[in-house]
Amino acid sequence: MTNKSKPIIKHLDFSEEKLNEVKKIRTSKFSPQRKKERVRRLIGVGPCCICGSLPNLVVTSEVGDKEQSMIRNEFFCQTCYETEQNRAKEGSLYYDCIKSEFTPE
Numbered sequence: 001m002t003n004k005s006k007p008i009i010k011h012l013d014f015s016e017e018k019l020n021e022v023k024k025i026r027t028s029k030f031s032p033q034r035k036k037e038r039v040r041r042l043i044g045v046g047p048c049c050i051c052g053s054l055p056n057l058v059v060t061s062e063v064g065d066k067e068q069s070m071i072r073n074e075f076f077c078q079t080c081y082e083t084e085q086n087r088a089k090e091g092s093l094y095y096d097c098i099k100s101e102f103t104p105e
């Protein structure tokens with residue numbers, strides 16, 4: 001029995017309005033911490049987990065074992081996702097997710 005299902009990739013689309021709001025927050029005088037929080041609240045999802053910028057897609061995968069399976073959502077921008085895909089082809093199996101907060105700029 002295998003419990004490794006294929007990850008589901010979904011593209012994220014943000015309205016022009018939201019993107020403008022993000023831009024406004026990033027160019028504002030708020031502290032970096034406030035900026036991160038505001039961006040997260042505005043778009044409602046996490047940042048690209050590699051570079052911390054706005055994500056373009058979400059990869060949903062099932063992790064864990066048969067006793068306890070968990071759904072993991074990882075967000076990527078297009079650039080980082082492609083980089084990771086190339087790495088995966090070269091034999092690295094895991095995404096190098098390190099960011100959980102938006103970069104302030």
Ligand SMILES: [Zn+2]
Binds near residue numbers: 050078080081
């Ligand atoms: Zn990225």
